[in-house]
Amino acid sequence: MLKVIAACGNGMGSSQIIKMKIEKVFKKLKIDVQIHHTSVGEAKTQASSYDVVFCSEALKNNFAQAEKSGTIIIGLKNLLSEQEIEQKIAENIVDKK
Known part of the structure; x- marks a missing residue:
């Protein structure tokens, strides 16, 4: 099971x-x-105790330290776009299994 955080301001x-x-x-x-x-x-x-962090593209740089420890950081341009979310999951999680 993946542990995921959804973060906003x-x-x-x-x-x-x-x-x-x-x-x-x-x-x-x-x-x-x-x-x-x-x-x-x-x-x-x-963040470093989670597998994946989802946030706005503008907030992605807040998670540089967690990314260094292996957490996948996914920045979204459109928070409401399921298509973008699915694409980012495919690129960052599914394709890397």
């Missing part, structure tokens, strides 16, 4: 929306995940 609305969207795409791809949503500040401190 405040950890409220946007991260919940990202969580719902990525949950739907992972389910479609039949990939078992556990998803937590939170603020970028909290996610930065926890």
Whole structure:
């Protein structure tokens, strides 16, 4: 099971929306995940204990340290696009298995 964080600036609305969207795409791809949503500040401190972090493309640089430790950081240009989420999952997770 993959451990995933959905992060946004405040950890409220946007991260919940990202969580719902990525949950739907992972389910479609039949990939078992556990998803937590939170603020970028909290996610930065926890990211290295997760397999994947989803956030806005603009916030991706906040996770450089976690990326060095092996966490996959996925920046999204359109947080509502299931097509973009599916493409990024394919490129960063499915193709690397």
